[in-house]
Amino acid sequence: MQPKQPKLRLITAAVSLALLAGGAAAQQATDNGKLESVIVTANKRAQNLQDVPASITVLNDAVLQRANVRDLEDIPSLSPALTLSYGTQPGNFSINMRGIGTFSLGIGVEADVAVIVDDVPLGMQAGAFKDLADVGRIEVLKGPQSTLFGKSSIAGAINITTKPLGGPWKTTATTYVTNDDEWRVGVSTGGAVSDTLRLRLAASKTNFDGTLNNLTTGKKLNGSKGDNLSGKLEWQPLDQLTLTLTPHYNRTEKFCCSTAFTSMSPGALYRNAPQLPPSVVLSGITISPDNRDVRNDYPTGGKFHDAGTGVKLDWAFDDNGPLAGHTLSSISSYGKYHMDDYQDNDNTDVDILPFLLLPNGQPTGMHGGLYQYGSFDVASTTQEFRLTSPDKGALRYVAGLWYGKNDLTRELTKAPLIQAYGTAYGADAWNISKAIYGQGSWDFRPDTSLIVGARYNDEDTGYNFRRYTVPPQVHAMTEFYTKSDNDKSSTWKLGLEHRLNKDTMLYAMASTGHKGKAYDLTSGFTAATAALPAVAPETAKSYELGWKQSLWDNRAMFSVALFRTNFRHFQQSSSFFDDDGTFRTGLNSIGGLRTQGLEVEGNVRVTRELQLNGSFAYTEATIQSFENGPCYNVINAAGTAGVPGPGCAQNPRFNNTFVQNLAGKTLPNAPKVKVNLGGQYDLMLPSYSFNGFVSGSTRYQSRTQFSLNQDPGTIQDAYSITNLSFGVKDKQDRYKVTLLVNNLFDKRYATGLNNAIANGTWSPKAPNTPVAVNTTEWMPPRDFQRYFGARLDVTF
DSSP: OOOOOOOHHHHHHHHHHHHHHHHHHHHHOSSOOOOOOOEEOTTSSOEEGGGSSSOEEEEEHHHHHHTTOOBGGGGGGTOTTEEEEOOSSGGGOEEEETTBOOOOSSTTSOOSEEEEETTEEOSSGGGGSSBOTTEEEEEEEESOOHHHHOGGGSSEEEEEEEOOOOSSOEEEEEEEEETTSEEEEEEEEEEESSSSEEEEEEEEEEEEOOSEEETTTSOEESOEEEEEEEEEEEEEEETTEEEEEEEEEEEEEEOOOOOEEEEEOTTOOGGGOTTOOHHHHTTTOOOSTTOOEEOOSSOOEEEEEEEEEEEEEEEEOOSSSTTTTOEEEEEEEEEEEEEEEEEESSOOOSOOGGGOBOTTSOBOOOOSOOEEEEEEEEEEEEEEEEEEOOSOSSEEEEEEEEEEEEEEEEEEEESTTOGGGOEEEEEEEEEEEEEEEEEEEEEEETTEEEEEEEEEEEEEEEEEEEEEOOTTSOOOEEEEEEEEEEEEEEEEEEEEEEEEETTEEEEEEEEEEEEOOBOOOSTTOOHHHHHSOOBOOEEEEEEEEEEEEEETTTTEEEEEEEEEEEEEEEEEEEEEEOTTOOEEEEEEEEEEEEEEEEEEEEEEEOSSSEEEEEEEEEEEEEEEEOTTBOOOEEEOTTSSSEEEOTTEEEEGGGTTEEEEOOTTOBOTTOOSEEEEEEEEEEEOOTTSSEEEEEEEEEEEEOOEEOOTTOOGGGEEOOEEEEEEEEEEEETTSSEEEEEEEESTTOOOOOSEEEEEESOTTTOOOTTSOOOOOEEEEEEOOTTSSOEEEEEEEEEO
């Protein structure tokens, strides 16, 4: 199923040749266009990308359209620094930057990568996994961003900006359809209402059936559907005052993230019941490496909606007085997010309960199956006051005050029909942050700048945890725990920027990051857990050297960054199966880990018609200290049971449990090499009212380990995916027709792999003949196979 791994030197050579060949052609051409300047707000001020001393990937509107970006899950294919880790629903997805990202199933742990939309950070990362409607630019900011963006950006940030307002009124509409049952429609309308008022409204609707076939319902799984409404209003009642209002509403359902069996050892019995062999439990499913059939009689995924608004007031001081040219901004926001999540826990539509036994060995006397359901609620309020200096002069800076409050609630009921297999709990978590920050650049020489930044943060956190009786018992609270904490922290940034000439810039940057205390608010929470202190804050120290270069009169640009970031007390959940087959998780505080590597990005305008781009990332995300790491199982010599794998041993320091020292091992979902190559050729047709275009891209990813426990059965081999599109575009920008084929060479790969050996789900035990069963599963991504699509964009 998996392609062979290409050699690293061939990939590196491909990037180099694409850039150098393009550059050589640019030198020889006599009538070339230039690359457009890219403006970013990575430092909370508008700057040219080539002037920002940091490694940043920028995806503008043209790139997003060319790559047909639908939602956040499409961004890793355009930014080698990013990967996504998937859980059973969006509440436990993880965005990973340079291999770093907190995977957690509880609300007591914050993300490592912040997502900011129009200056407003999301209260919960799950809110980012929806349609990217009306987006004008996405900035991928790599490394700690705590100085400017706070505690949830210790590994990086994704800064999203919606499309700007201005110009005459116009309306755009987009339709998209594929041969594998995906469709999207979107419309936006806006422009200048008067000299002082600008307005835009946008709406979209999306649907994708999915990648797995549910034989029980005849429908598909691992798809999504959504509706999105957003608005943007800019009112300038005074020459110095601008009001910006950005309301939004979204409703999304993700039918994810189910897995399908790819292998199963002979002799399997479901939970040791002779009446439940695979031929019954998985009736009609042919287990094979490409299997996409499942049997679920209960949905899996999450249905959520969120609504809120941002309010920004900008006061531009006039040219007189001590604040001449400065801008004072007030940025307020309020948002509410609610998700109902659900999961089929037995992966079958068979009435299994009559054949299961209680811990006392007696039959359950019940009918039905195993499943869970719950909800997430998040209410977020933020307030920021920001003073921004003019972008001229020897000293340029931004300084501000920050307040943010998040209230999160989680309710979960698992396997409600049997107390022996069930759990029900509720948890509240809160965090209130108050901060003061500042960052500036001082040109102490005409060609050299000193960059200094600092942030002081004071955070109050806490939780309430409630455990309940499990239905069908009368609902009653059986346990209650509460805790509150305070965490004060300081982060800083210090760097030098040196401009050799107008086209060449070198920089060196050191920075720190901090993320607050965490709580393991999951179904495994106990009185013993409540007696423990909060999981220690996560900290980071980062160092980066960079080089940014423009060539041939701005016809080519590239950037190079070398980085190393050390993390302490990294907060990460791991999962495992108990001997009774129950799937459990635990929050770990990893003593230390490191991410280091090299990143290269470049664009070349070869001719006025041809533009090439390339990016390369080599990342080593490794654990430095983790003595009590989780283990994986292997089958014993007799083939009758699972035993801890190599490196796992009992350790009295950790209650004599089986653990392994994971120092030197890779973090999950952190491929060492990622490469993106792309380009577009515009075909000029002087005799027609339209021009043609052809664009293509190839991305490569090296082998990837999906499990923290280093299970060799959860490694995805290297793969490369190629996309191709072509079409026509009206010379007056009235319409654009695009035909595309994604995964051109039909390569198979997975975004998640499971490997289970001798757990209680499929391993027969006495009185049956003991057999150790090995099962493997995969989660196919959206483009796991070749598909075709068409898109129409109309402007009027």
